[in-house]
Amino acid sequence: MKKGKIYAVGIGPGSREHRTLRAVEAIKESTGIVGYKTYIPLIEDLIEDQQVHRLGMKHEVERCEKALSLALQGKTVSLISSGDAGIYAMAGILFEVIEKNNALGKVNIEVVSGVTASSAxxxxxxxxxxxxxxxxxxxxxxxxxxxxxxxxxxxxxxDFVISLYNPKSKGRPKHLQNATEILLRHRRKDTPVGIVINAKREGESVKITTLEALPTEEVNMFTMVLIGNSNTKILGDFLVTPRGYDL
Known part of the structure; x- marks a missing residue:
């Protein structure tokens, strides 16, 4: 039996035009696809005769175990993540599950990078x-x-520029407000802040505000909050942090 393979695939923000070519190739090469049920519809145009396994939220370990089980049968599997597979996503858990099951070296693994939420x-x-x-x-x-x-x-x-992932949910409505209070100990009240909902997806919303005026009520789990450093400035409709060139 040939050695199976797992692609840990980052599909980017969700829109077709922001996928990498390698992500598309990996999914098309696969005989099986494993992913969070909300992400599978984002790649439906790539699904032909692959066997698709949809699992719910908080079943990350089970997704990895399913991908490993299929690969140990000699199959090629794509384990789907949004954004980049190695940033708050599935690649790390996959390696841990493989190690736990003493399967290192028994399957081939390729991590396929994607456009992560902060970049988008x-x-x-x-x-x-x-x-x-x-x-x-x-x-x-x-x-x-x-x-x-x-x-x-x-x-x-x-004084780092800060990208905040998972800023708010029903179970933790005050975390962003608490984070803002912590950062205001070190940042000016007028520090520029960018809020992007559904970055590079349908229904994208972009807003520029300040740290003091950050509207926490508008933020949800599909939001990225980018907080500038002491040099970040607002230029028209854009947020820019100078690199330091002498102009």
């Missing part, structure tokens, strides 16, 4: 992450809030 949102805003920047998830499902608070505090001290 930044493009819609202009050029806000041109200088040193960090990504922080406000989800405390897997990371204690005390650790997230520390990350926010240190990023604020370090």
């Amino acid at each position: 949102a930044a493009a819609s805003l202009g050029a806000p992450i041109m200088h040193d920047h960090v990504s922080i998830s406000l989800s405390d499902l897997l990371t204690p809030w005390s650790v997230i608070e520390k990350h926010l505090d240190l990023a604020g001290q370090g």
